[in-house]
Amino acid sequence: MAESILFYGFAAMILIAGLMVVISRNLFHAALWLALSLFGVAGIYVLLSSYFVAGIQVLIYIGAVVVLTIFVINMTREITGDMNAPRKTAVVPALLASALTAALIISAMLKTDWASRMSRAPASGADNTELIGRLLLTDFVVPFEAVSMLLLAALIGAVVIVSKDTGEKE
Amino acid sequence: MITLMHYTVLSALLFSIGIFGVITRKNAITILMSLELIFNAVNINMVAFSKFVAPSAAQGELFALFIIAVAAAESVLALAIILAIYRRRRVVNADEMRLMRN
Numbered sequence: 001m002a003e004s005i006l007f008y009g010f011a012a013m014i015l016i017a018g019l020m021v022v023i024s025r026n027l028f029h030a031a032l033w034l035a036l037s038l039f040g041v042a043g044i045y046v047l048l049s050s051y052f053v054a055g056i057q058v059l060i061y062i063g064a065v066v067v068l069t070i071f072v073i074n075m076t077r078e079i080t081g082d083m084n085a086p087r088k089t090a091v092v093p094a095l096l097a098s099a100l101t102a103a104l105i106i107s108a109m110l111k112t113d114w115a116s117r118m119s120r121a122p123a124s125g126a127d128n129t130e131l132i133g134r135l136l137l138t139d140f141v142v143p144f145e146a147v148s149m150l151l152l153a154a155l156i157g158a159v160v161i162v163s164k165d166t167g168e169k170e
Numbered sequence: 171m172i173t174l175m176h177y178t179v180l181s182a183l184l185f186s187i188g189i190f191g192v193i194t195r196k197n198a199i200t201i202l203m204s205l206e207l208i209f210n211a212v213n214i215n216m217v218a219f220s221k222f223v224a225p226s227a228a229q230g231e232l233f234a235l236f237i238i239a240v241a242a243a244e245s246v247l248a249l250a251i252i253l254a255i256y257r258r259r260r261v262v263n264a265d266e267m268r269l270m271r272n
Binding site for chain 2: 049
């Protein structure tokens with residue numbers, strides 16, 4: 001019962017905040033709604049008892065990505081106004097495309113026979129952070145290292161891309 | 171009782187909201203924020219399937235962690251490019267970035 005209340009609360013939070021991200025004309029408000037939506041997703045992870053992913057979601061997405069987005073929004077000047085209005089001619093095709101996508105995914109979900117694929121054991125509430133840590137340093141050590149190289153490359157790339165312009169001006 | 175269906179329907183709805191944003195918005199930063207919504211829809215699916223189909227293994231959650239890391243790298247680079255274009259051309263709207271078009 002408590003699970004249902006929490007799930008529907010988080011789901012409503014995610015969807016309403018996501019909708020506000022998409023339709024809000026003020027970029028700064030959109031970024032704050034995005035933070036709320038991502039927080040709801042973290043709540044869904046807690047509900048699925050994957051606490052490590054929930055913590056990473058809050059740290060990386062809300063703590064890093066949204067804050068970085070707000071920095072960039074503040075550095076560009078067209079935060080609000082008609083410049084940010086949605087493209088009028090694109091609204092109907094976009095509604096059609098997104099509704100069809102949702103209908104396709106949901107109908108595919110309804111037609112699939114999940115009962116035979118489900119695990120027999122019910123999802124336990126146990127914390128599996130230890131298992132994730134062990135897998136990251138045994139079976140998944142190569143992708144783990146590859147991701148660290150990717151993050152380093154992104155860091156250096158971002159510095160080079162942004163600093164190039166000022167260097168030429170001076 | 172919340173089943174796998176609930177989580178996948180939530181994820182499909184969030185995914186379609188993200189698609190709506192990517193198509194309708196002009197501002198490149200908002201398009202990027204809509205992309206974050208799409209990444210999160212995918213991640214909800216990953217974790218939900220991991221919990222319901224193979225609860226003793228954690229592969230789905232590891233996939234979600236890698237998606238978060240790659241999405242962070244992607245958004246850092248995209249924001250850097252948007253900022254560089256803005257400094258040079260005073261433009262943040264995606265349909266005004268037409269340097270390559272005559």
